[in-house]
Amino acid sequence: MRVDLTSLDHRDFNMSNDTTKSIKALNIGGKKKLCSREAFEEDIEGRIASQCSLEDVGTFYFVYVPENKHGNYQAQLMFYNDEEGMVHESESIVDHLSDLTSVHREGLARIRETSEPDFALESAEGDKVQVHRSVMEGQWPFFRGMVNSNMQEASDKVVKLDMPKSTLDALVRYLYGERLALAFQDAANLIVSAQLYDLPELVDLATRRIFNESMNITQAVYLWHKSYEADNDELRGFAARVISEQMADMDDINDEVEHLKKNELVTLMHDISVATSKRRKVE
Structure with missing residues (x-):
């Protein structure tokens, strides 16, 4: 998507x-x-x-x-x-897009604070975040489908998710209607994870957070890679523009891109070339 x-x-x-x-x-x-x-x-x-x-x-x-x-x-x-x-x-204006969502209006955070959890979500590192099954089922179609399909996760009362602990914490805060306060890396991770686990509103919130970040080139390359994984062409182009703008002040970006696979590196160089060409057309 x-x-x-x-x-x-x-x-x-x-x-x-x-x-x-x-x-x-x-x-x-x-x-x-x-x-x-x-x-x-x-x-x-x-x-x-x-x-x-x-x-x-x-x-x-x-x-x-x-x-x-x-x-x-x-x-x-x-x-x-x-x-x-x-x-x-016009002169540049402040973006007042709120991080409050439909989930916030339900007051689910109070449930998390005052009642015992009965389920757990497990991060890629094996850390567990305690949750309430009824809240997860009500707010999250992916979770509801998994636990209602008689899979092992339902009997174990644990669902394993392929994301870092800090990103999982952010996802759970979203589902309980708590303030997100997303770190940049978690926002970039959610471009992939929230899409994979069927949370489109969270993808939108992560995208807005990214646009408000003053990115360095390492962050821009990280965002590009996550956007590439998510097949998100708009954010991929956005990240490529930031990289293109900052490369002018650098001798090379070898350290920033050495972790990329060959096909990823070829695609990144193409995206940077396109971004540079577009920028020069309007300068």
């Missing part, structure tokens, strides 16, 4: 305008940059947080843009004026 970044809190608002005007006459303002429509669409591909349409005017995009060369991204309002052949950009 791929995560389409354009679907994060995406709503199309069609706001009617009784008076049709020339777009030039609207004096939209903002920072202006000459650019072709094709180059603009290539530049924002995979970075759209949300968008809305204004009748007789066009589409306004909230686009993740780099705040600095270290990979910290913020949302910015952009509009392409076809009559001018020009992009209008």
Whole structure:
């Protein structure tokens, strides 16, 4: 399953305008940059947080843009004026996307705090996190399907999951409606794990967390690898752009990529080349 970044809190608002005007006459303002429509669409591909349409005017995009060369991204309002052949950009704005989910509103954290668990989830290292079967079944289709299929896990009251302990802790906090406070590495791990274990909302939350990280190149390579494993093209492209931007200040990235397999390294180099080419088109 791929995560389409354009679907994060995406709503199309069609706001009617009784008076049709020339777009030039609207004096939209903002920072202006000459650019072709094709180059603009290539530049924002995979970075759209949300968008809305204004009748007789066009589409306004909230686009993740780099705040600095270290990979910290913020949302910015952009509009392409076809009559001018020009992009209008706002000043960078703070992304207020909340980490509160539908699970938080159920108050399940109180159950975890006040009652005895009757089941366990086991991490890749063999560490166990105690949980309540009824909560897991109610919130998590993957778990419900496993324990109701008369598999060994149901009788042992333990489900083994292929993820580190810290990432498993984050997953359990999500299911109980507790505040996530995701570390970057756990967010990157969840791009794979939450997808594998059928928790799409958690994939979205992890994706938002990643966009708010000021990544160094080691983190960007880690994210690229996890996105590659998850077949997540949007995040893979995002990570490649960060790597491309930071490589300009480095002699080489041999240490950062030495753990990659040959086919992974070839794909990474291709992604970096594509990201670099796109960046140069709009500079």
